[in-house]
Amino acid sequence: MSIDQIAVTAAGLLAIAGVAWFFWGPRGEGVKAALNSAGVQEAMILVKGGYTPDTIVVEAGTPVRLSFRREETAACSERVLFPAFGRSADLPEGEVVPIELTPDAPGEYGFECGMGMLHGKLVVR
Amino acid sequence: MNPSETATAPLQPSPTEDGDQTATARLSIEGMHCASCASRIEAELARVPGVVGASVSLTAEEATVRYAPGRDELPSLEDAVARAGYKARPAAAPEDALTRQESDRRREYRSLMRKFWFAALIAVPVMVFSYPDPLGLDRWAAFEEGSDSLLWIWRALGLATIPVLAWSGSQFYSGAWLALRHRQANMHTLIAVGISAAWLYSTVAVLWPEIFPEERFTEVYYDVAAVVVALVTLGLALEVKAKGRSSEAIRELVGLQTKRARVVRDGTEVEIPIEEVVVGDVLTVRPGEKVPVDGVIVDGQSALDESMVTGESLPVDKEPGDEVIGATVNTTGAFRFTATKVGADTALASIVRMVQDAQATKLPIQRVVDQVAGVFVPAVIIVAIAAFVVWFDLGPSPALTYAVIVAVTVLIIACPCALGLATPTSLTVGMGKGAEQGILFRGGDALQAGRQLDTLVLDKTGTITHGKPALTDVAASPTFDEQDVLRLAASVERRSEHPLAQAIVAGAAERGVASADPESFVAVPGHGVEARAEGRAVLLGNRKLLADRGVDVAALQERAETLASEGKTPMYLAVEGRAAGLVAVADTIKPDSVAAIAQLRELGLEVAMITGDNERTAAAVARQVGVDRVLAEVLPEDKAHEVQKLQLEGRRVGMVGDGINDAPALTQADVGLAIGTGTDVAIEASDVTLVGGSLQSVVSAIEISQATMRNVRQNLFGAFVYNTAGLPIAAGLLYPFFGVLLSPLIAAAAMAFSSVTVVSNANRLRHWKPKEALA
Numbered sequence: 021m022s023i024d025q026i027a028v029t030a031a032g033l034l035a036i037a038g039v040a041w042f043f044w045g046p047r048g049e050g051v052k053a054a055l056n057s058a059g060v061q062e063a064m065i066l067v068k069g070g071y072t073p074d075t076i077v078v079e080a081g082t083p084v085r086l087s088f089r090r091e092e093t094a095a096c097s098e099r100v101l102f103p104a105f106g107r108s109a110d111l112p113e114g115e116v117v118p119i120e121l122t123p124d125a126p127g128e129y130g131f132e133c134g135m136g137m138l139h140g141k142l143v144v145r
Numbered sequence: 146m147n148p149s150e151t152a153t154a155p156l157q158p159s160p161t162e163d164g165d166q167t168a169t170a171r172l173s174i175e176g177m178h179c180a181s182c183a184s185r186i187e188a189e190l191a192r193v194p195g196v197v198g199a200s201v202s203l204t205a206e207e208a209t210v211r212y213a214p215g216r217d218e219l220p221s222l223e224d225a226v227a228r229a230g231y232k233a234r235p236a237a238a239p240e241d242a243l244t245r246q247e248s249d250r251r252r253e254y255r256s257l258m259r260k261f262w263f264a265a266l267i268a269v270p271v272m273v274f275s276y277p278d279p280l281g282l283d284r285w286a287a288f289e290e291g292s293d294s295l296l297w298i299w300r301a302l303g304l305a306t307i308p309v310l311a312w313s314g315s316q317f318y319s320g321a322w323l324a325l326r327h328r329q330a331n332m333h334t335l336i337a338v339g340i341s342a343a344w345l346y347s348t349v350a351v352l353w354p355e356i357f358p359e360e361r362f363t364e365v366y367y368d369v370a371a372v373v374v375a376l377v378t379l380g381l382a383l384e385v386k387a388k389g390r391s392s393e394a395i396r397e398l399v400g401l402q403t404k405r406a407r408v409v410r411d412g413t414e415v416e417i418p419i420e421e422v423v424v425g426d427v428l429t430v431r432p433g434e435k436v437p438v439d440g441v442i443v444d445g446q447s448a449l450d451e452s453m454v455t456g457e458s459l460p461v462d463k464e465p466g467d468e469v470i471g472a473t474v475n476t477t478g479a480f481r482f483t484a485t486k487v488g489a490d491t492a493l494a495s496i497v498r499m500v501q502d503a504q505a506t507k508l509p510i511q512r513v514v515d516q517v518a519g520v521f522v523p524a525v526i527i528v529a530i531a532a533f534v535v536w537f538d539l540g541p542s543p544a545l546t547y548a549v550i551v552a553v554t555v556l557i558i559a560c561p562c563a564l565g566l567a568t569p570t571s572l573t574v575g576m577g578k579g580a581e582q583g584i585l586f587r588g589g590d591a592l593q594a595g596r597q598l599d600t601l602v603l604d605k606t607g608t609i610t611h612g613k614p615a616l617t618d619v620a621a622s623p624t625f626d627e628q629d630v631l632r633l634a635a636s637v638e639r640r641s642e643h644p645l646a647q648a649i650v651a652g653a654a655e656r657g658v659a660s661a662d663p664e665s666f667v668a669v670p671g672h673g674v675e676a677r678a679e680g681r682a683v684l685l686g687n688r689k690l691l692a693d694r695g696v697d698v699a700a701l702q703e704r705a706e707t708l709a710s711e712g713k714t715p716m717y718l719a720v721e722g723r724a725a726g727l728v729a730v731a732d733t734i735k736p737d738s739v740a741a742i743a744q745l746r747e748l749g750l751e752v753a754m755i756t757g758d759n760e761r762t763a764a765a766v767a768r769q770v771g772v773d774r775v776l777a778e779v780l781p782e783d784k785a786h787e788v789q790k791l792q793l794e795g796r797r798v799g800m801v802g803d804g805i806n807d808a809p810a811l812t813q814a815d816v817g818l819a820i821g822t823g824t825d826v827a828i829e830a831s832d833v834t835l836v837g838g839s840l841q842s843v844v845s846a847i848e849i850s851q852a853t854m855r856n857v858r859q860n861l862f863g864a865f866v867y868n869t870a871g872l873p874i875a876a877g878l879l880y881p882f883f884g885v886l887l888s889p890l891i892a893a894a895a896m897a898f899s900s901v902t903v904v905s906n907a908n909r910l911r912h913w914k915p916k917e918a919l920a
Contacts, residue, residue, distance in 0.1 A: 069323020
């Protein structure tokens with residue numbers, strides 16, 4: 021094996037490890053939803069290539085309002101689904117669309133776009 | 146009312162605490178910057194006469210105003226906002242949201258097509274100069290291999306493809322970048338990395354050919370960059386267009402809503418926007434007009450075309466007291482009705498909401514797909530890197546060129562979109578198709594389970610039969626006339642409120658037999674009636690009543706037995722102490738039940754009938770409609786248990802019944818199909834609601850779930866096979882054996898059209914039609 025082959029192989033393995041860590045590695049804590057005066061936990065989520073923030077931490081048993089605002093034209097994200105809650109909403113571009121739900125049991129509930137390509141997570145404590 | 150629903154329902158009258166009705170208007174407000182702006186607008190709105198309350202949301206840029214309805218208030222509200230120094234317009238209604246989505250889609254399509262044409266325009270000359278042989282250009286000295294002029298041609302191509310990547314391919318880069326920031330990867334990531342690798346490699350090769358002495362002048366891949374951008378962009382555009390078609394059914398449903406209604410207020414008829422109609426308003430509907438909201442007819446009569454909501458093709462006769470459904474079309478009569486459900490509570494609004502929610506649920510089959518899709522893109526990137534390394538280490542010379550091109554091909558051929566689109570698109574089309582037929586699926590699991598059923602339990606009363614008794618037979622003793630028997634029977638029953646009595650009166654009227662009020666009337670509970678009519682003493686009731694009064698019924702006995710064995714209830718009539726004849730009533734079978742049951746059996750289902758009737762009556766009905774199995778003498782509370790017993794036999798059971806009495810059985814069944822009751826479409830216990838209420842729609846429901854699931858399977862199979870076959874071929878797995886290596890251009894074409902194929906296949910479902918009822 022020549023020196024450049026060894027170099028390319030090593031770099032390739034390193035790159036594979038890097039890709040795996042980057043996409044599948046451990047992630048940050050997420051953003052805690054703010055409790056407003058009406059007793060609703062609120063969070064704004066920007067929909068643009070993904071959900072920002074993509075992990076929202078809320079308390080169980082208290083109503084949650086997630087306000088989605090989609091700022092892109094790609095048809096991919098025009099619908100957001102909460103399969104665990106059987107809820108969904110269309111997200112017209114540039115409009116704030118609130119989704120209200122009250123998670124009763126702690127756990128992690130995913131939300132995603134209609135095609136299942138964008139993912140976010142509601143962490144209920 | 147669910148608070149989130151107000152967000153999608155712009156105007157929705159609801160009762161206030163003191164019982165008065167208020168309407169709610171949503172205004173979209175422009176130009177707000179701070180919380181004080183919001184409170185200023187609130188104060189100004191509150192001063193408008195009739196306004197009960199106003200709240201302004203700064204983040205949503207929206208005002209929600211509650212006001213006492215009565216006038217067209219919107220202009221004065223808009224004026225109030227203007228007085229506060231801001232601009233207001235009515236907030237988007239749900240149908241507007243759909244229209245907007247549609248126009249967003251069209252804009253997206255046009256923009257993608259512009260990008261495609263631009264990329265194509267550049268890609269053609271790039272292709273010609275990259276592959277001069279077919280056109281004979283290679284005879285020119287300029288294309289001589291290894292010459293400086295060829296190097297310069299290539300450099301020009303590299304320059305020409307920059308705008309293709311930068312503009313036509315911009316969505317790949319922005320999409321990839323945005324996803325990367327979330328540590329996610331998608332189709333855009335793969336395409337962006339693929340085209341960048343092809344372009345960068347080529348550029349390094351033509352700018353500094355001395356870096357790769359071995360590869361000098363072998364090949365550049367500017368054509369890959371340009372063609373991939375063009376093809377994939379075209380694929381995206383076609384996909385956007387096809388996706389628009391998938392939700393056509395729901396858009397049509399929403400479009401059924403009328404915009405204006407004619408309301409009687411203070412004795413005069415005024416036309417107002419439909420949003421201002423409140424419960425209790427009396428509305429008028431003229432021939433040919435649409436019914437604006439749900440309600441009950443007060444006067445007038447007509448036949449209504451309800452096909453758009455129930456799927457029932459024949460117009461339905463309506464008279465005072467009957468329910469009318471908003472968005473149905475009045476045919477020839479005119480009538481007035483009281484509004485009972487308005488805004489987001491109407492049947493149509495519930496249907497739209499149910500279908501939209503159902504389309505958003507997931508098929509159980511999709512959970513597996515999701516798990517694959519979740520790791521798919523990073524896995525493809527890893528495969529590409531691995532392929533690069535293997536080709537570099539073990540591949541033929543020039544190793545670097547092969548390694549690059551194989552890695553690029555792998556990145557480009559993978560199509561996560563086909564996986565992601567496979568089930569949701571079919572689901573959207575299938576559920577929309579169902580809604581067209583008045584069949585509402587609660588979610589994807591109902592649709593998937595519907596296909597797997599092998600046994601269908603039908604509740605007799607109200608499902609197979611009409612659920613109310615009707616006159617079926619009239620028989621007379623030799624000395625009497627049938628007309629007389631029926632006329633007398635109807636006359637004495639005119640005063641009775643018993644359902645059987647009413648069936649006789651209605652039956653006589655239907656047959657054109659005029660009855661008159663009896664002179665006297667005494668009900669004998671549990672037995673019948675004793676009356677005087679047309680000056681004669683008349684007895685009508687069961688055999689015991691006549692026997693008690695000493696009437697000899699022997700002559701009618703045999704006929705009565707026959708009727709009873711057919712599941713009918715015979716009643717004896719005696720006039721002046723002599724047996725005069727028989728009238729029989731029965732719960733009649735709906736006209737399409739027999740055909741529907743035959744079709745269900747043809748679909749491979751075992752059909753059982755469940756009823757509280759005695760064995761004999763049940764068997765009589767079962768014979769007429771041709772079910773496989775009869776579950777008779779089942780108490781209402783035991784129906785769920787019977788369903789469970791069938792499930793214990795290892796069957797997958799569907800239960801068809803009404804949403805109220807049969808709720809436990811519907812819940813117990815693998816799929817509960819509830820027969821709709823007028824405007825109440827959101828039946829909790831059911832997985833499927835049949836708005837039309839006929840058994841024929843059960844057939845359609847099963848057929849739709851079979852057709853949709855077949856479609857989903859085709860899509861998933863296609864997407865999986867495509868990706869699992871495409872990736873290894875792209876990685877060059879066939880090369881050592883057959884010397885076959887996939888061109889990245891072919892990969893781009895395959896990728897672009899695989900997702901279009903998936904969506905188009907789903908759209909084939911739009912042409913699904915219910916089978917014609919067997920004659």
